[in-house]
Amino acid sequence: MYRQLWLLGLMWMLTGIAQIQAQTPGASREGSRVKILYSDKSVYETRGETTINRLKGKVELKQDSVYMYCDSAIVENETQVYAYGNVVIQQGDSLKIFADEAQYDGESKIANLLGRVILINGNRKLYTRRLDYRTDTRVAYYTNNATMVSDSLSLKSKVGYYYVATKQAQFRENVTAVGPRFSLKADSLNYNTESKVVDFLGPTVISNDSSKVYCEDGFYDTFNNRAEFSGNAQYVKKDQQAEADTITYDDNLKIYSLRGNARVEDSTRLAIGNLIRYDELQDTTFLQGNARYREKEQDINSEVISYNRKKGTFKTLGRTYVSDPPNLMEADQMGFDDATGLGVATGNVMWRDTAADLSINAMRADYGKKNGYLKASGGSKGRPELITIVEGDSLFLSADTLLAVKADSLPGKGKDSLSLGKNDSLAVVQKDTMQSDTSRILHAFHNARIYKKDFQAVCDSMVYSTRDSLFTLYGNPIVWSDTSQFTADTIYLTLKNKKLDKIIMRSNSFIVVISDGTYFNQIKARNVVSHFVESNLKRMDAFGNAEVIYYAKDDSGAYVGVNKTECSEMVIRFGAQNAVEKITFITDPKSVLSPMGTTNHRTLRLKGFRWEVDSRPCKREDIFVVLSPQSRIAPANRIKINSDEEKQ
Template sequence: MRTLFLISSILFSSLLFAQQARDMIIVNGDSLVGKTINGESIREVHGNVVLTQGNVRITCSKAIQYIARNEAELIGKVVVKQDSVIINTDIGYYYGNTKVAFSKSGISLYDGHVNLSSKNGYYYFDEKKAFFYDKVKLFDEITTMLAERLTYYNDENKAVAAGNVEVKDTSSVMYADSLIHYRDNKTSFAYNNVVIYDPQSRLAIFSNRLESYKQKDYSKIYDDPVLVKIDTTDNGQLDTLVISARLMESYDDSTKRVVATDSVRIARRDFSSINDITIFYRNSEFLFTYKTEISSSSPVMWNENAQLVGDTISAFLKDNKLKQLIINSNASIISSNEKYGFKYDQISGRKIDMYFDESGGLEKTEVNGNVLSIYFLFEDNEPNGLMKSSSERAVILFKDNSVEEVKFYGNAASEYHPENLIEGKEKDFTIPSFMIFNNRPTKELILGKRINKIFSQLNKLQHYGR
């Protein structure tokens, strides 16, 4: 038994020695100088230096090998290779026992797919993992990623970036505190202070979470998302369209649309809205909102002093100006009078079309189907009763944003109510669908405490790509 134990011990020791021998760094070069410093044996190898350990091969101009530690300092034109991975640096260090390479003198990595570089970095050969930090840059086909820190998993084609992350491609740029990116299926997950900017349409989306599925041309944006489209007025001032919702979905296919869902609020200089779902087409400047099957309320939109309600509302813009509004099904417009409290001009029908002139002022309104209207009359700016009318169709013409002419067609009927009979009884004269909504959103209400930060970022973003 004792003999068997001794044989086993000898065999184990031999195997361990063989394993250690295989794992020791082997260094060759043009010249070699052996030294002992502070009791430690070292070798300085000069000229055409080659270090090998298993499938790891390193070349450099000079190497200092620490034999007992199984480590080596690498100096001058350092190239490290393992399979398809190639690492370049000027000065580096290799830890043989853990198979880790390190450099703080500028380092780059190429694996046949991505180029990765930074000021400092580690590469773990057994795990096939890189950890780079300080001014990290990753280039993948048409995408460039910048970050303070990045871990790249070679076998998984996965990158985990953190700290001032920036991702740029040919059509957009994205910023985030951190990001996980899978190269194979072009899927990314971004976290905290997320900003996506499309310079062509001058559109930015701010949120705290983003899921991007590039192969499907689809992105999901949530956790307090806000869309801001940068526009410029005729006098050169910055104007913006602001949309907030619980969820935003961006489709980067031929439609180029963003779908905002749940608790949607919209604000712009010339109109605003609250609704449950809005579809915004980025390139055509077309905005569409509608009443969903599960919704109990219709979309509401405000233009100047008018409140618009309908099951669907479409807004068409051209050259950053409102050109047309279409209200379909259960459509109504209620216009307030700043001087006289409850004297609301009202009109309803199946469909309402509103047309705007080149300056954005209301030019014409057409109402079709079961038209009902109540208009308060004034003479020399003093109240002069109201006109209550019904018809199948109505056309209202405007001049300088004031009613110039009203025409009724098809079974038209009108009745005049003098001022002395309606004074104090204005609430008795309303259309059946009359309802005033007091929750008109503004940019300030939508953006809240983030307003200064967002507009500061917008000022920088609008110069991006120029």
């Protein structure tokens, strides 16, 4: 009986102890328990409810998948570990943390590591003097400076986090990074140690031997050498500066792309656009969207600009504006090649030489930069048009083709001699002297037509020198000034102070001056020089087989007869409204004066007479009307006279 009671009491006591143990916090949290796997020495003691296990020599501990190794350790309540000497924490096959000391809380799963701390995860190493590591989330963090080395990249920061599971690292405060091709300073960044991608989270400066980049957002793929910089992105390389909303760079392809408010500038070049793409290997620049490219004095504006500096070529799309002083040009698109020295502009071309005060409108213009060459054809009205200022008024010229070159680019110098007559002071006309200046030589061919309010002209071909203000007309030329018409094999128009000064006619010269809208005064000679004052005809010098028909008037202005005279040379002076005031005949003149009433004025014509009223451009639009040479020769029966002449 006594023995049975003793057994019952013992069972009750054991049950109570079990209940007490079940209520003990350390005993109830089996997941928090740190197991002791091995140690050379072990001393176990209790202090109230606290149990202490002192371990020395080759200590091995374990909690879940986490192993800890050290020279010595103190384990309290099987949950708190204080490890000393050659501490190693290992979790899984890829993570090891080395330290001089460590404190591990089995309940919070947090390890505080001190001393010479090294975290190794694959080929990634983290060095610091203090590191906190959570074994449950597998996150390491520090707050007092650390260095991570991943392959050839080294990153430092004051504060940082490393996520073992995702291989992500976060660096905060005073961040620096050094790689084989760059160095970096930043406020904050993320780094994926697997993909080798750096994400910028604040102000960042990236440098290499020759350049710097600033940004506040973006990424850098250190493995593929690709980067995107945004947030006030800026780039500096030697004297080159760039900025854009976003800058991307591919080091393998050597291509830079700038998007949004993009701008690149150096000592000689400026590029602006919504998009700028630069190919370093090909030395090509592509600009799109409000694009502008300036190099030295040349300034190009267009919707799209493609420029190859290596080959010296550029192309544009969209309305293009080019300033290359003293030349300005607009067109729907342009292209230029340095190798040939030639370019092409097409679509509503407008060209201007500000130094020579010339403008040309055309549909297409072929041009050369070195010699100022410009060949224009086509136009909104079918032909190109030249505009210049003479006597403060616009002169308009059109032809099938207009060709302009710099005067100093043409071979030859000197003077062009016109043997108009013996002892003639005007026998020599100064040819363009070809000095190095901004002068232009303009060629117009074929069917050239000129309109100005006070004189007009048509011919097959024409040459104009801005330096000498000299027009040379070839191929059935006709010039009109007020009531006068001038024809010859070749006609020269000279300007003085931007005003008509002389009309010089060579071979088969013929002048018709209509009087009172009725009668035709006529001068014919081999060569004729007409002198103008304030653009009004004042004198004519006729040389070689000169003939004249003029209507003489008395002092009251009434007609007294028709004079027909032949001599070798003569000088004719004109008054108001081109009226003949005086004729001086030289060397054996032969004259006949016929009364007005007995003269058939309709048939009174010198041989070669032509009155080309239908060919005369009467307004600006008429220079675009092309007439055949045959249609320009008006037959005698088409000459219009008034009723008074018919009666006489």
